[in-house]
Amino acid sequence: MKKGFLNSGKAKAKLSKDTDLIAGPPKPVRPTEHIGLRYGVVENAGTRPEGYETQKLVHREIDPLAPPEVFEEGTTMYTTQPSVTMDASPAKFPDGWTECLLDPDVKALILATPGFPSPLIRPSSCKYRLSPTPGKGHGLFSTYRIRANDLIICERPLTLVPAWMRISVRFLREMTDQEKAQMQLYEWEQQLKVLFDRLHPDYQAAFVKLANSHQRDGSGPIAGIMRTNGLGVKCLQTGRYPEEEQRKYRKGIYTAVCKEISRLNHSCCPNTTWHFDLPTFSFQLFATRDIAKDEELTISYIGLGEPAKDRQLALEPYGFQCTCPACLAPSFSDVQRASCLSMPVPNIGDGLIKLALIEEAGLQGGNTYSKTLKIVMELCIGAGDAESASTYAKKLANRVWSAEANEARAYTNPTAIHSHPLWIERT
Numbered sequence: 001m002k003k004g005f006l007n008s009g010k011a012k013a014k015l016s017k018d019t020d021l022i023a024g025p026p027k028p029v030r031p032t033e034h035i036g037l038r039y040g041v042v043e044n045a046g047t048r049p050e051g052y053e054t055q056k057l058v059h060r061e062i063d064p065l066a067p068p069e070v071f072e073e074g075t076t077m078y079t080t081q082p083s084v085t086m087d088a089s090p091a092k093f094p095d096g097w098t099e100c101l102l103d104p105d106v107k108a109l110i111l112a113t114p115g116f117p118s119p120l121i122r123p124s125s126c127k128y129r130l131s132p133t134p135g136k137g138h139g140l141f142s143t144y145r146i147r148a149n150d151l152i153i154c155e156r157p158l159t160l161v162p163a164w165m166r167i168s169v170r171f172l173r174e175m176t177d178q179e180k181a182q183m184q185l186y187e188w189e190q191q192l193k194v195l196f197d198r199l200h201p202d203y204q205a206a207f208v209k210l211a212n213s214h215q216r217d218g219s220g221p222i223a224g225i226m227r228t229n230g231l232g233v234k235c236l237q238t239g240r241y242p243e244e245e246q247r248k249y250r251k252g253i254y255t256a257v258c259k260e261i262s263r264l265n266h267s268c269c270p271n272t273t274w275h276f277d278l279p280t281f282s283f284q285l286f287a288t289r290d291i292a293k294d295e296e297l298t299i300s301y302i303g304l305g306e307p308a309k310d311r312q313l314a315l316e317p318y319g320f321q322c323t324c325p326a327c328l329a330p331s332f333s334d335v336q337r338a339s340c341l342s343m344p345v346p347n348i349g350d351g352l353i354k355l356a357l358i359e360e361a362g363l364q365g366g367n368t369y370s371k372t373l374k375i376v377m378e379l380c381i382g383a384g385d386a387e388s389a390s391t392y393a394k395k396l397a398n399r400v401w402s403a404e405a406n407e408a409r410a411y412t413n414p415t416a417i418h419s420h421p422l423w424i425e426r427t
């Protein structure tokens with residue numbers, strides 16, 4: 001679409017879904033940092049202090065192809081990705097699309113991704129069902145035996161929004177911190193409502209069916225569902241935020257809600273893991289070990305290296321007590337986890353022991369397992385054993401979700417190992 005097109009009568013008559021909106025306050029308001037989101041039961045949740053003025057957001061239609069530098073600092077953009085026409089329906093576009101709230105430079109990054117938007121990579125068949133699960137609401141269960149590394153689900157999220165956002169709130173002098181936090185949640189909901197209204201009715205229906213563990217902390221209904229079901233997307237970093245701010249405030253990280261994958265319950269020994277694939281703009285869910293028919297599929301909502309009591313603390317916003325095997329036997333599993341994850345790998349034998357111990361702890365979906373496989377592969381190269389090195393490269397390459405898989409793909413046969421820098425160095 002050409003610049004200026006949006007002002008033409010033709011454009012107004014035929015508003016297409018690739019017409020983006022930007023949101024911003026009517027006059028400059030000093031942006032405020034998140035005070036920190038509360039959860040659980042918050043007193044006076046959802047009430048607005050007397051005299052509080054709701055921020056009126058101004059939405060403007062813009063040229064969807066406008067470069068990021070034309071936007072004012074602090075502008076966020078409502079955009080549909082991949083872009084579809086107004087009459088798009090899930091039946092016509094089974095790959096689906098996502099309603100996004102993006103920083104303009106992140107939208108530019110998505111559009112510049114080689115291959116974007118590629119069609120979804122579909123698993124050979126549907127291997128799961130949604131069923132009630134005692135004490136956990138609903139969950140996903142396998143309908144077939146699933147093998148380790150198999151792709152189980154591939155889906156585009158319904159929504160994608162920043163995990164951290166500048167939210168303009170006109171604070172009154174007498175407001176307490178609690179009230180300020182409540183007003184941020186209130187204003188956030190107003191912005192999310194615009195996004196929700198852009199969803200296709202079928203997607204809206206799927207969204208409102210999802211769990212909400214934030215019903216008594218002042219989160220609006222849309223924010224509550226996002227806080228309960230959002231999966232983190234870290235690959236949309238544009239270098240705008242320093243690393244420290246990314247870690248501390250989750251700046252530059254996005255959170256996405258899915259119709260299917262958001263139905264997965266948590267386990268500290270999960271049997272699946274997921275990865276966001278930018279070219280297809282989709283989440284891919286993989287089995288991290290063999291899964292029996294009718295077993296519940298689980299992911300981890302949190303980091304798994306910490307002791308059970310810290311993990312439970314991190315799970316508090318989700319409002320449940322974890323009863324996975326590791327949490328039921330913390331005195332054993334805390335030691336088991338800490339020792340296998342920190343075990344040094346001076347030789348191939350120790351590497352193989354470490355891999356077996358990580359499997360025993362149920363942590364084979366994690367980074368430490370991939371990193372150990374890589375070290376074992378490199379130790380095999382050092383020992384001049386191209387055959388074994390390629391076997392471990394193959395295992396690594398099959399772990400599509402891991403950061404190391406891409407590089408390993410080049411070394412999955414013994415001849416290719418001869419082109420590995422470490423092999424060249426030793427010969």
Ligand SMILES: C[S@@+](CC[C@H](N)C(=O)[O-])C[C@H]1O[C@@H](n2cnc3c(N)ncnc32)[C@H](O)[C@@H]1O
Nearest residue numbers: 136137138211213229262263264265266318320
């Ligand atoms: C992302 S949703 C998962 C799907 C949800 N069970 C449903 O019915 O749609 C997260 C919510 O599921 C429940 N949940 C997830 N894992 C659980 C677990 N291990 N034990 C108990 N409840 C769990 C909690 O209520 C949590 O807030």
